[in-house]
Amino acid sequence: MGEAERGESAPRIRISFWCSNGHETQPSFAGDAQIPDTWDCPRCGFPAGKDRDNPPDPPRTEPYKTHLAYVRERRTDADGEAILAEALAKLRGEI
Numbered sequence: 001m002g003e004a005e006r007g008e009s010a011p012r013i014r015i016s017f018w019c020s021n022g023h024e025t026q027p028s029f030a031g032d033a034q035i036p037d038t039w040d041c042p043r044c045g046f047p048a049g050k051d052r053d054n055p056p057d058p059p060r061t062e063p064y065k066t067h068l069a070y071v072r073e074r075r076t077d078a079d080g081e082a083i084l085a086e087a088l089a090k091l092r093g094e095i
């Protein structure tokens, strides 16, 4: 009963995925495997989708960068104020 199943090699199918950079990747899946909606592009790491004309959005890093820049800006301001206050105190003390 199981011999027929064992004798047939599982057919593999290739599915094309496209990332937003236009890279095409063709991972192969077993015929009975569940095909994922997205696939990580091996060339740029962006998510790739099966719809060539409508690839998934690349991961957004801008909010993180903006937040980081904002924190740095605040820190710089705080440091600048402290340095200015210290400089003024020294200046007043010396004069």
Ligand SMILES: [Zn+2]
Binding pocket: 019, 020, 021, 022, 023, 041, 042, 043, 044, 045, 046
């Ligand atoms: Zn890519």
